[in-house]
Amino acid sequence: MKLVIASFLKEKKISYYITEETMYFQCLFCYEKAEMDYNTSVWHCNKCAHNGTFFDLMQRLKEQPHQTFDAFKSIYNPKKEIYQIKKQFKLLIIENNKTPTEKKLVQLYNKVLDLIEEINIY
Ligand SMILES: [Zn+2]
Secondary structure, eight states: OHHHHHHHHHHTTOOEEEOSSEEEEEOTTTOSEEEEETTTTEEEETTTOOEEEHHHHHHHHHHSTTOOOTTSOOOOOHHHHHHHHHHHHHHHHHHTTTSHHHHHHHHHHHHHHHHHHHHTOO
16 A cells, blocks of 8 residues: 555655655645555645545545646655755765864764654654
8 A cells, every 4th residue: 555655646746755654745735744644545634634545635636637746845854854964964074084073073963863763763
């Protein structure tokens, strides 16, 4: 079910990301972040209170096939943000190689890694 939903959202260019138990995607009604249990496909949006199942989503898009999400911002994806933060840290550490700043950056980077692990985003 998870892969079916993911490929559907991808095909429709709807911003989404997946964590261990939940799939987050851009709500078709308010364009904020909605969440779905991908085992049952039941979803709800905390922002506009719309809810339903995966099949309701497909139905909605069938009724409004020209609804496009390109113009709307992507939902905040913590996995992507973490990836970019790590990448930037590594670049900064390389750029500051053998300077006093390098040590501070490495310390900060390790603190960020600890924080990510603590809040258990993965
Ligand atoms: Zn919504």
